[in-house]
Amino acid sequence: MSDLASLFIVPTPIGNIQDISARALAVLQQVDLIAAEDTRHTAKLLNHYQISKPCFALHDHNEQQKSAGLIAKIQAGQSIALVSDAGTPLISDPGYHLVNDCRAAGVNIVPLPGPCAAITALSAAGLPSDRFSFEGFLPAKEKAKVDTLTALLEEPRTMIFYESPRRVLDTLEQIVKVMGPDRRVVVAREITKTFETIHGAGAAEMWQWLGEDENRRKGEIVLLIAGHKPDPHALPQAALQTLTLLVKELPLKKAAAITAEIHKVKKNALYKWGLDNC
Template structure:
């Protein structure tokens, strides 16, 4: 194995190496050290990675590992690691495995007891989240939404009452459809941040209720171009809304008791004001 400095001098190691999502200045010195020193670089697209390496004057042996061949090539890479060779895993941009290949290789390495060293670095999802102004203490990364409308709506329907901040990747040609489905399934007032072309020349980060965001994007065709991340506010229950369980109980009691009594008992059970339940029942009486 080529000589690596200090903590990077491990033979038979798989390094997970994040690469810039746009601005080449975001690569870390540690990433450059690893890429310069390993025996082999497993890359999602060798042509793309070769350009990155040439920019930093790094010569290395490249091996194509992508979504279409990962399961077939994993055993070969595992053998090389067991022979004490060192391998760096990279994707086209950002942190490998985050919506990119590498899962099968890492899983097999874990099972085989191969040393895995993950390097910190760029990730579009986390970068967008950090600037979104939405809660960051708890979030849910969902990758790309399904391409087909029904599957996309079904996914959003399941997530409609997810309280954590949601993060999606989206493509240029599906952006408007996805935002329209978000409005349909999550509500037109759900706040969404569109982070586009992060770390690049035309970077923009804009947030608004999804109906307003749609209108803003339609004003300028350029606003739907590039690589995009959608950061969506989590579900927040309407504090004025009555609990569904309380309403079901009220409906059941109304079948057997006068309305005032049913409202009184339901109020005692759920700690709700009797007059609120009584008014709800009056307003929703069948004609």
Template sequence: MVDVSTLYIVPTPIGNLGDITRRALSILQQVDIIAAEDTRYTGRLLSHFGIMTRTLALHDHNERQKANILVKKLMTGQNIALVSDAGTPLISDPGYHLVTRCRQVGIKVVPLPGPCALITALSASGLPSDRFSFEGFLPPRSKGRKDKFTEVAQDPRTLIFYESPHRIINTLDDMLEVLGSERMVVIARELTKTYETIHGVPLGELVEWVSEDRNRIRGEIVLLIAGYRAGEDYLPLEATNAVALLAKELPLKKAVIITAKLFNVKKNTLYKWGLENLQ
């Protein structure tokens, strides 16, 4: 039985419909309303399981407005299930404002465990899972992505991003420029589906692997990046940009000495980069 005046956070499958739990099906069957990111998408899921519960759209563009409406319904004794298109609501999906409003006014919020792409990918990645940082979707433009990679380049935790297939090649190129070719990166796509792929190699090799077959970038993508380890020959983007600029006016060795002092990086590493990229 569901409780009255309760908001249920209900994860839904990220691909394989068999991953939905019996508890999730029971909740979706019994609540008064299902708040869904896309009612058409959720409607297909509900139809598959023979669930006739009324749905209401709750997405990024209307959440603030609809949150107040749903809270009023909850306060009259109705119960509501929140779902996203796939996976766990609020994880790079709508729901934050609704949950916050409910907690502010004392409405009971009950989370159900279930599918989540980032956790599914992490568990099979082979990267350290004791500490990780989920960073959501990357910026759509190259500069924004490079800035983000520069920001997290020395983070020791495993880093997890979501990315769309039409941007993945450019994203990997930007990552390569900032993080270098040796950083271990895992690409996980189509998780739980027929063509599920989880492939992890040094970034330089991954860029080549992806470019060999366009099918390798189809579907929903999770990117996992190994955390920074002390002693790695890391060069921040600002340092490589600076040495490239100075090398236009100075001998490479002189440009390297100045840049290494400014950015506290290894001269040998910077000089090697200069020989490979500026000569």
């Protein structure tokens, strides 16, 4: 470990307690203080590896207020390890404000590689992994969830979400409605734990499969959605939205001409679509 007082970003196991690196254990043994999302949860890990260090609770509700004090400790020569309950801190977990404030204050930050549920699930999902987007948790309320999925409708990359067992069925139902019943999805649950399950199917089939057995939607869930594969002959969704708005004020022929010029698509195809849908 560096002699320079630092903030160490330390990933912890997402399930299997053996999934922690030798370097992470060495850092936890040598720092002066551990900033933990839940000190009770972190205590179980520390006790398992016989590490005795003072812990400080740092979570969503106090992070912005406490970061200045932690920075002062580092500037005074103490090193601090930042850990979350599971996985890599800051990835849908607390830590952003502390890290941002540390960088602004010129504090040395040392990130350690390690467990991350999103990346672990992606590696086994069978979906394209050369390009992907991590979207965190979808909104809980239906309208906001539908709006988010609609905004991602034409996202070409594999999308990765964290999801609650209580909401996963509703989320799949909205995916079917917004993205279609055949959009490929993968549900990865309880990764690295005893009942680890990774299952892929079309969205409608997945909704049915999850609904058949409550056990299939228990535990920590990573939901992956295949990216959009555009039909080379299909009109862009943005162009259809523009046309739909314009025909409320203009004749279809004029609206199609303007839309074609804006979006660089064929006017005749827009006009034909308008005849059938507007």
